[in-house]
Amino acid sequence: MSGSGRVGVGIIGAGVISEQYLTWMTTFPDLDVRFVADLALDRARAQAEKWGVAGFGTVEQLLADDAIEIVVNLTVPAAHVPVGLQILDAGKHVWAEKPFALDREGGRRLLDRAAELELRIASAPDTVLGRGIQTALRAIDAGRIGRPVSARAVFRSPGHETWHPNPDFYYQPGGGPLLDMGPYFLTALVQALGAVTRVQATATRARAERVIGSGPRQGTVLTVEVDTQISGLLEFAGGATATVEFSFDSALPYAPVLEVLGDAGAMLLPDPNGFDGDTEVFPWGGEPVTLPVAANPGRGTGVLELARAIRADRPERASGALAFHVQDVMLSLGEAAASRTAVEVQSTIEQAPLMSEDWDPTAATL
Numbered sequence: 001m002s003g004s005g006r007v008g009v010g011i012i013g014a015g016v017i018s019e020q021y022l023t024w025m026t027t028f029p030d031l032d033v034r035f036v037a038d039l040a041l042d043r044a045r046a047q048a049e050k051w052g053v054a055g056f057g058t059v060e061q062l063l064a065d066d067a068i069e070i071v072v073n074l075t076v077p078a079a080h081v082p083v084g085l086q087i088l089d090a091g092k093h094v095w096a097e098k099p100f101a102l103d104r105e106g107g108r109r110l111l112d113r114a115a116e117l118e119l120r121i122a123s124a125p126d127t128v129l130g131r132g133i134q135t136a137l138r139a140i141d142a143g144r145i146g147r148p149v150s151a152r153a154v155f156r157s158p159g160h161e162t163w164h165p166n167p168d169f170y171y172q173p174g175g176g177p178l179l180d181m182g183p184y185f186l187t188a189l190v191q192a193l194g195a196v197t198r199v200q201a202t203a204t205r206a207r208a209e210r211v212i213g214s215g216p217r218q219g220t221v222l223t224v225e226v227d228t229q230i231s232g233l234l235e236f237a238g239g240a241t242a243t244v245e246f247s248f249d250s251a252l253p254y255a256p257v258l259e260v261l262g263d264a265g266a267m268l269l270p271d272p273n274g275f276d277g278d279t280e281v282f283p284w285g286g287e288p289v290t291l292p293v294a295a296n297p298g299r300g301t302g303v304l305e306l307a308r309a310i311r312a313d314r315p316e317r318a319s320g321a322l323a324f325h326v327q328d329v330m331l332s333l334g335e336a337a338a339s340r341t342a343v344e345v346q347s348t349i350e351q352a353p354l355m356s357e358d359w360d361p362t363a364a365t366l
């Protein structure tokens with residue numbers, strides 16, 4: 001059933017990232033943000049009041065609202081699967097934050113339960129739906145660099161404890177630079193080059209402890225339970241290859257790299273953790289060309305795309321199956337590093353269609 005009218009939305013998890021989701025989702029006329037829930041009721045209340053959302057309270061109260069069709073799960077990684085299953089069991093569609101799950105079993109449970117109940121589970125990152133990366137993908141599709149042959153992705157930072165007030169989860173299973181930042185870069189690469197079939201990797205960790213750098217818990221020491229520097233080699237179904245690096249061990253300034261090389265040119269893509277930014281095209285033997293993209297709506301774009309897909313009875317682009325494949329690739333990279341052998345990636349995925357050029361999140365279409 002596709003239903004009709006604006007789509008009711010609830011949010012579980014009123015932490016740091018809820019600010020960005022609420023900023024945008026409350027401006028989209030096709031969404032009706034109705035409720036914010038959190039284990040910490042004061043946090044749920046503060047965000048609901050700040051953003052003019054009528055309801056706040058517990059997860060159970062949120063799930064009892066029949067007018068909520070999509071629940072946005074912004075909890076910490078360890079809660080993504082149990083909370084996701086709870087949402088599905090309440091008969092509602094899920095928008096999941098990344099990482100999709102801590103392991104393949106958890107991810108499969110989410111996909112299987114959604115299929116059984118004929119509900120949808122879509123997932124971050126939705127940055128890949130932003131005009132920045134979409135412009136780059138459209139240029140690749142149009143043949144601006146010829147046949148894509150190889151790619152390079154680099155994310156390096158000192159670690160999120162420098163700015164996040166509760167960064168514990170970044171150093172626990174489900175965290176680390178691979179599972180935390182990998183989804184942005186790897187989803188963009190899968191959309192550009194196709195499914196990943198085989199990986200190799202190395203992994204290290206520079207420090208056994210991290211210190212919270214801001215907020216009320218500043219100075220608290222965290223134990224590092226995950227690798228904090230991962231370097232990998234990827235092979236794609238179409239024959240392309242990529243080198244990737246994800247690090248929380250770098251004192252160098254944040255300077256993300258995403259390049260795709262083709263047989264007729266090269267391309268520098270914008271930061272895949274953003275929704276805008278220019279693409280630079282370097283044709284063989286020609287002058288570089290800039291494809292400019294100004295700021296455009298951010299997190300919550302994927303929830304809106306899911307809502308419109310539900311009403312139109314068509315598949316959503318940021319699907320759970322895509323997130324599962326990216327998760328499978330990341331877990332395979334971890335296994336390749338631990339075993340010092342190449343790992344075949346078992347899952348596969350078709351590239352999602354490009355967003356239409358006239359996609360307008362600010363339009364009332366439902």
Ligand SMILES: NC(=O)c1ccc[n+]([C@@H]2O[C@H](COP(=O)([O-])OP(=O)(O)OC[C@H]3O[C@@H](n4cnc5c(N)ncnc54)[C@H](O)[C@@H]3O)[C@@H](O)[C@H]2O)c1
Pocket residue numbers: 012013014015016017018037038039040043059074075076077079083097098099164166180
């Ligand atoms: N912070 C960022 O910049 C950022 C960016 C993109 C994605 N994300 C992802 O979003 C998710 C949340 O990140 P965050 O930075 O907002 O974390 P956070 O710790 O600031 O907030 C998480 C919130 O979820 C609540 N919560 C945890 N378990 C719950 C449960 N079972 N039921 C109800 N509420 C529960 C916590 O009380 C907390 O308020 C993570 O998966 C993270 O990877 C974060």
